[in-house]
Amino acid sequence: MVQATPILRATPSAADTRERILDAAEHLFMENGFEATSMRMITGAAEVNLAAVNYHFGSKDQLIQEVFRRRLTWLNQERLRILDELEAQAGEKPIKPSLIVDAFFGTLIRMAEDEALGGKTFMRLIGRTMTDPSGFIRAFFAEEYAGVVDRYKQALFKSLPDVPKAEIVWRFHFMLGATSYAIAGTDALRIVTDWGIEPSEAEDRLDKLLPRLMSFLIGGLRAPLPQFDPSIDSSSEP
Amino acid sequence: MVQATPILRATPSAADTRERILDAAEHLFMENGFEATSMRMITGAAEVNLAAVNYHFGSKDQLIQEVFRRRLTWLNQERLRILDELEAQAGEKPIKPSLIVDAFFGTLIRMAEDEALGGKTFMRLIGRTMTDPSGFIRAFFAEEYAGVVDRYKQALFKSLPDVPKAEIVWRFHFMLGATSYAIAGTDALRIVTDWGIEPSEAEDRLDKLLPRLMSFLIGGLRAPLPQFDPSIDSSSEP
DNA sequence: ATATGATTCAAACACTCGTTTGAAAATGAT
């Protein structure tokens, strides 16, 4: 009658199997990418039968989607919630750009500090995926992000009325790139440079990452507008 | 005796075969990634025999390395050459940070405008690869970039004596991310946002990309230093 | 013209991939 599910069980339940697969897949996708991660690697790491993925998710592609969905839905809802709050507090006045930037990118970075939400693993996975979007992942990401990005773009337009919209969209894109590298990069930067920083500082990097990134993003977003060189104009020569 | 190689030849020579493979591989890698691009796809697109890749390059992995090498060595030599010039002109005085940034990132972007150097195709390929570095590619990139990045880091240290070195390294990393997205992103940004910009402007994007990116990068690099929140200090509580 | 080396070619190699199958085991409700 009590029916309390025991904390430890010798035989994992079906619900456990699903999450074990998702956790193993998330980790392996982050380390090796999608194509290089085989079903046998996933089911082996999750200690479940090979057929379990097809049984619970249908196919490998659908598994990939579910790996992202269970984290992205929460993230984007949170982003929308915070933006709603900011707009409510601001009333008719425009919101400070730094608050908008923090609501979008800061929420993502802060997710990395919560291991229950995927932590750094999911963070790096999403970082690598943004540049590696093969076919159906593009479509999935577009759908999952469509509403959120549009809302934030509009908020930035209103917040920076003097900056041309095209410029804001580009800078939003640049900010995405810097953030993606900030995330994936705790390792990925090692490709291109060994830090030359005392290893003692390596530990508290995550604490200081967010303020560091924010300073950079705001600095880039509010930079003086570019001067386009008119000498490239093709109509100057008859 | 004249032996002039005809412009069009029914049977391509061996030297042609190598470059046809490299061109086809570069394009396919950019579109599908390394794992998802098969030898049969490459040799099919290059219209050469399947065994030609193994004959000319040894293996698929060595082909991947050669695809990067033929472009990266030129790029990085050019970067070093320009930095040498800047340092010679500056003498003992520090170089303006914007000149250093342009020498490193601008040279990369300007490469995209020269179709003979790979153009946008190689540009996007390198953009996606920075976050997708599986195993041996990490090592190859590290070797290919080692000297260049170190030289540029030192130049920035000297150019910004008031900024802590750790901060500069991070901001260099952020700049890499923004640039990578600027490159790969002409398509990749579509994942996350449809521009909402007049399609007429879509044509001259490449012209304006460089000044746009430069403004953002300099703005981020020269942004006010972050204030680290001391409340997270673990030693504040006895 | 002939011999030598470089290149191409069709075929096959051993292997891994994602998925399917049908029976066995576990679970939950009556």
Added chain:
DNA sequence: ATCATTTTCAAACGAGTGTTTGAATCATAT
């Protein structure tokens, strides 16, 4: 305790992978 459902399991499927092989073809120099 019996039944119906859900979940697990070992085994196999066909298709596609990178690579190798040995003969055929090409180019070049003697």
